[in-house]
Amino acid sequence: MSSNASTISSPAAPQQDSAIFRALAEMLGHGGIRINGNNPWDIQLHRAGVPERAFAQANLGLGEAYMDGDWDAEQLDEFFSRLLRTRLTDNIKPLRLVGHVLAAKFMNRQNLKRSRMVGEMHYDLGNDFYAAMLDSRMTYTCGYWNTATTLEEAQEAKLDLICRKLKLKPGMRVLDIGCGWGSFMAFAAERYGIEAVGVSISKEQIALAKERHGHLPLDFRLQDYRELNERFDAIVSIGMFEHVGRRNYRTYMEVAHRCLADDGLFLLHTIGKNQRKSSPDPWIDKYIFPNGDLPSIGQMGDAFDHLFVVEDLHNFGADYDKTLMAWHSNFEAAWPRFEAQLGARFRRMWRYYLLSCAGAFRARDIQLWQWVLSKKGVMGGYRRERI
Template sequence: MGDAASRLTALAEEFLGEKLPVRIRAWDGSSSGPPGAPELIIRHRRALRRLLWKPGELGLARAWVAGDLDVEGDLYEALGLLAALIWERGDGTGRTGTGLLDPVRDPKVRAFAKGLLRMAGPWTPPPPPAEEMSRRTGPLHTKGRDKAAISHHYDVGNDFYALVLGPSMVYSCAYWEDGSTLEDAQRDKLDLVCRKLGLKEGDRLLDVGCGWGSMAIHAAREYGARVTGVTLSVEQAAFARKRIAEEGLTDRIEIRVQDYRDVRDGPYDAISSIGMAEHVGSVRFREYADDLYALLKPGGRLLNHQIARRPEPDESAYHVDAFIDAYVFPDGELAPLGRTVSTLEEAGFEARDVESLREHYALTLRRWVANLEQHWDRAVRMTSPGRARIWRLYMAASALSFERNRIGVNQILAVRPAEGGTSGLPLRARAWTAPATG
């Protein structure tokens, strides 16, 4: 029996300056660490080479996706313990998330890297897992590059998404109350959006990033709206059109494979953008706001539902999450809430209401992870072992990030003021917070 686990534990504890709260099980069968703790399984020395060739989060992500690295035990507990040791330690500047082996001039880092190098085996760079987004070139957020990024994330297979999301096919945070099922909570979220938008019979609604058509169907069926939904995903559009036909709503809903920047048939009475703005990017967000403003009639309402990160002490030093960028949402960007509100108002909108749903997203993600774990073998057959591992890690880690207030999600209700500054909202606009019925 070997002793790789003990050697790795000693290296890590010397580097971190504290005891590891997780066990390590190494490729040679050895184990080390506190009994009963979650176990970090290093199945192959290749995991060390991945970390050395790509220090920080990307190397760890590649090892996880390839199956070189795994966790046995409670995944949430393991991620929480590792996050406190690695991503949340900070670097003395107020920033967190710097990664385990970021290339800094630190003797402890060099000593740790040398120790790993002695155990890592042949010094050749392992190829990245096949699920990693291929190399991207050219400016961020051109129409072609955005379409490729969206396809990477959403064209994984509608059956896979149905397995994870459940019958609602809503891929954004639900709106929970005690005793809700996932489907109930997603219905309540869609209804909350419709009420905030003040939808009524015959209103024209533009649903930007319409996904699998759930918002469009709810708005048309329950409120009598006439809906145009746009998405860049061919698979989403095909699925949405089939659902709409089955609901008998083809006369009220049109689904287009179209970039929001190419929509020219306004004005609309209302616009919903639910979980789409994260794909827009900081370089295009003012353009996004201007385009939506131009598509709304005076007095029209925008509901922008968007994940937000916390502001960095030095915004110029902010880095995109390497794992998310390579495997989940290529070119996706999170902005602080204040910046989003300011940009919308710079475009001419009046921000009328902001509601945080941070805890709601944590609950939603935990339900999605449970769905994936319950149907794990099917998920692997539908996609690949690497893709299923990506989704399990991404959703579980995101749930913890929402719970720990590292990121948030907000619904911003904004109005394009009518002549004379009229908003068209009632004096007591928060009547929409009443519980949904039905």
């Protein structure tokens, strides 16, 4: 359990006469979770009002109550895994969040101006912070744990898998849409002899990428993907499509189409959701990834229509569980270095982010897809890569 919990008063007396309390207990019971129980995944209530906040604002209320120290779970990841496997949370649709739902459906929350918010709020948090949490290459996306036993091995395996799926060869010119700190570009340049252009909307990421990889034939640009209009032998986008937004999916695919050589391959690595008709998680949207929007397979299919042939679709979403747990372990080990700067509430927020997401992937509530796309279809068929 978080060390913060030691400063919180003992659990409030259960309000078992409350209809909302009983409704929460029943819902949790379907997942084998008890209120103030003895299992490490049981919820421990420290203050009254948690059930009311959860039903009134769904995960926004539950997450803010956790940040406020109103409840805990020793294994927060397993709490969420069990809760989400019940699928009962899909039925919680608070009226308070109607505006959030309508905005996601009808507004372009990822236009050129708003798209930079996630860079400023999340990715510009601090390079030292992310360096402490991630692997040595600073790869902030799902690792590939097929034969890996460590985070470092899993991330290298993922990067190499992408290079093999793209059939990279020396001298090829590659575009990385959402290049982060440049981990893929540097790996591909060193191991496969390519040149690359990478774009990101994070000033911190671009600055460090240039500093780290200035010796390689790589061009890092602070640029929105919609401004791209060059030809490349191959395109990759790893963990950026989650920020594009449903009203821009087609535009994004049109940009990729115009930038890809006629015989080139495009690999798109993205988290995805199981349902087309759903809205972004309100807590994640407010505190972690503003304006984020996970796509469904149907939405992606609509965006590909008449632009790309799907050569391969690979789902290894369960591997994100292991990746997030490894990040959480690194985060906790490094926390003393950042405690004075970021504070106890940030720690609870970040733990909630990492562990709730790990639980969601464990429950298979969300997925991780790698799509391999071509413009006209690979003649003779595409030979897929896995191991």
